[in-house]
Amino acid sequence: MKNVLTRSLALISGLALAGSLAACSSAAPAESAEGFAQDSDTLVMGMVPDQQSVDSTWQPLVDYIAAKTGKKVELVQSTDYAALVEASIAGRIDIGNFSGFTYVAATNGGAKLAPIGVTVTEAGAEPGYESLAVVPKGSDIKTIADMKGRKVCFVDPGSTSGYLYPSAELLAAGLNPETDITPVFAGGHDASAQKTAQGIECEAGFAEDAVIETTGIADGLFAEGDLEVINEVTVPGAPLVMSTNLPTDVQKSLQDALQSVTIEDIKAEGIEVPEAFEAFFYELIPVEDSYYDSVRKVCEETGAAQCQP
Numbered sequence: 001m002k003n004v005l006t007r008s009l010a011l012i013s014g015l016a017l018a019g020s021l022a023a024c025s026s027a028a029p030a031e032s033a034e035g036f037a038q039d040s041d042t043l044v045m046g047m048v049p050d051q052q053s054v055d056s057t058w059q060p061l062v063d064y065i066a067a068k069t070g071k072k073v074e075l076v077q078s079t080d081y082a083a084l085v086e087a088s089i090a091g092r093i094d095i096g097n098f099s100g101f102t103y104v105a106a107t108n109g110g111a112k113l114a115p116i117g118v119t120v121t122e123a124g125a126e127p128g129y130e131s132l133a134v135v136p137k138g139s140d141i142k143t144i145a146d147m148k149g150r151k152v153c154f155v156d157p158g159s160t161s162g163y164l165y166p167s168a169e170l171l172a173a174g175l176n177p178e179t180d181i182t183p184v185f186a187g188g189h190d191a192s193a194q195k196t197a198q199g200i201e202c203e204a205g206f207a208e209d210a211v212i213e214t215t216g217i218a219d220g221l222f223a224e225g226d227l228e229v230i231n232e233v234t235v236p237g238a239p240l241v242m243s244t245n246l247p248t249d250v251q252k253s254l255q256d257a258l259q260s261v262t263i264e265d266i267k268a269e270g271i272e273v274p275e276a277f278e279a280f281f282y283e284l285i286p287v288e289d290s291y292y293d294s295v296r297k298v299c300e301e302t303g304a305a306q307c308q309p
Contacts, residue, residue, distance in 0.1 A: 034247065035243075035245045035246050035247050035250075036094060036245075036246065036247075037091060037092050037093050037094045037243070038074065038094075041071055041072060042071060042072045042073075042074055042094075043065065043066075043069065043071050043072070043073050043074070043094040043095055044074050044076060044092065044093050044094050044095075045062065045065070045073050045074065045075050045076065045093065045094065045095045045096060045097070046076050046078055046084050046087055046088065046092075046093035046095075046096035046097070046098075047075065047076065047077045047078065047084075047096065047097050048077075048078065048081060048084055048097060048098060048099055048102060048159075048238075049077055049078055049079065049080055049081065049084075049156065049187065049188055057274075057276045057277055057280075058075065058097065058277075059075075059274075059277075060266050060271050060272070060273045060274070060277045060281075061266070061277075061281070062075055063266075063269075063271045064257070064261070064265075064266045064269055064271055065095070065254070065257065065258070067269050067271070068253065068256075068257035068258075068269075069250070069253050069254065069257065073095075076093070080156055080158065080187070081099065081101075081102050081156045081157070081158025081159060081306075082157070082158055082306070084096065084098065084102055084106070084158075085102055085105045085106045085109060085111070085158065085306075088106040088111040088113060088241075088243070089106060089109045089110055089111045091112070091243065091245055093243060094242065094243050094246055095116075095240065095241065095242045095243070095254065096113075096240070096241050096242075097238065097239075097240055097241075098113075098238060098239050098240075098241050099158070099159055099160040099161070099238050100160045100235065100236045100237070100238060100239065100292050100295040101158060101159065101160035101163075101164045101295055101299075101306065101307075102158055102160070103115065103239050103241060103292060103295075104292055104295045104296055104299065104307060105158065105306050105307055105308070107289075108307060108308055109308070111243075112243055112244040112245050113241045113242070113243060113244065114241065114242055114244050114251075114289070115239035115240070115241050115287050115288070115289060115291070115292075116239070116240045116241060116242055116254060116255060116258050116259060116284070116286070117239070117240055117258065117259055117260070117284040117285050117286045117287055118236070118237030118238060118239050118240070118284070118285055118287055118291075119237065119238070119240070119280060119281050119282070119283070119284055119285075120237070120282055120283050120284075120285055121279070121280055121281070121282050122282050123282060123283070125282070127236070127237035127285045127287065127291075128234050128235060128236055128237045129161065129208055129209055129210065129234070129235055129237060129238075130161075130208065130209040130232045130233065130234060130235065131160075131161035131162070131165045131166060131169075131206060131207075131208060131209075131232065131233050131234075131235050132206065132207060132208070132209050132212050132229050132231070132232050133147075133166065133169065133204065133205075133206055133229070133230050133231035133232070134193065134196055134197075134204065134205055134206070134207065134212060134227040134228060134229055134230065135196065135203070135204045135205075135227070135228050135230055136196060136197055136198075136199035136203070136226065136227065136228070137225060137226055137227065137228055139199070139203065139204070139228065141203065141204050141230065142230060143173070143230060143231070144169050144170060144172075144173040144175070144230070144231050145173040145174065145175065146230075147170070147173075147175065147180075147181050147203075147204050148175055148180050148181065149180070149181070150181055150182070150203040150204055151181070151182045151184055151201065151202050151203050151204075152181045152182065152183055152184065152202060152203070152204045152205060152206075153184045153185075153186050153191075153192040153193075153195050153196050153201070153202035153204070153205030153206065153207075154166060154183055154184065154185050154186065154192060154205070154206055155185070155186060155187070155188060155189050155191075155192050155206065155207060156185055156187060156188075157185065157306055158306045159189075160235055160236075160238070160295065161189075161206070161207070161208045161235045162189055162192060162206050162207060162208070163185075163206070164295070164298055164299070164302065164304055164306075165233050165235055165298060166206040167302045167304065168233075168298050168301050168302050169231060169233060171301070171302060184201055184202050184205075186202075186205070189207040189208050189210075189211040190207075190211050190215070190216055190219065190221055192205045192206060192207045193205065193207040193211050193212055193216045193221065193222065193227065194216065194221040194222055196227060197221070197222035197226040197227050198222075204230075208235075209232070210279070210280055212227055212229065214279050214280075215276065215279065215280075218275075218276070218279075236291055236292055236294055236295055237285075237287070237291075239287065239291075239292075240258065240284060242254050242255075258284055259284065259286045260283065260284065260285070260286060261283065261284050262282065262283045262284075263277075263278060263281055263282055263283070
């Protein structure tokens with residue numbers, strides 16, 4: 001079963017990589033700018049293609065990084081997860097918001113990255129979040145095994161909580177993620193949740209907990225109660241990463257500014273913090289590369305081709 005999954009993911013990955021650097025194509029390789037993706041006055045920040053409001057949601061952290069480093073921060077949302085992996089391998093980003101899966105794939109491919117930390121939503125919380133399996137209200141699908149023969153929404157072939165961990169859950173339930181269901185790649189957590197709530201393109205789906213429980217409802221994509229959670233699994237927190245191509249002093253300034261930064265630190269800089277940001281960010285908790293060993297284990301269990309770009 002793993003071999004089947006590997007072959008299909010390899011095909012998907014190959015298709016996705018065609019033109020995958022579109023979002024970052026204007027940036028020069030890091031070597032041409034003394035370790036910077038673009039130039040010494042700019043930090044290029046790559047983002048996974050998740051929520052529609054990525055610009056407004058992340059703006060407080062972007063403004064904080066700019067204030068602390070004295071550099072312009074250029075926020076670039078990748079066309080897909082594979083694009084972010086390829087861009088990081090090519091040295092076209094300086095910092096980024098990655099999924100755990102994207103980070104593992106990128107570093108496996110030779111990207112020179114180090115995790116700065118992961119976000120927590122409240123004081124004392126452990127880093128990490130939940131990958132939720134959901135169905136429309138009133139569905140007869142009650143378990144992962146009940147998804148057999150159904151149309152199932154995923155986020156993207158490179159999403160940790162929206163495909164890698166769900167694939168492992170399907171395999172554990174005795175289902176092949178390619179042949180025992182009809183997979184639908186929605187492109188983002190919000191789209192996966194919305195399509196599942198509508199119950200037309202997808203009869204079940206996967207997305208991260210923040211979208212299901214908070215932002216999807218706040219953005220009007222579906223109403224509270226439209227989705228029922230039938231399974232959940234904890235996923236390592238998505239890392240904020242930096243390129244180790246950057247000059248040592250810049251890496252140190254990023255670590256000093258961002259490791260253990262709290263929302264109060266950001267507000268103290270006079271930066272406006274909208275509710276959307278406060279909903280998911282309280283503090284950035286430092287983590288080491290080994291924190292993502294569990295992602296590597298799931299990569300082995302699923303045989304996912306994206307684990308090796």
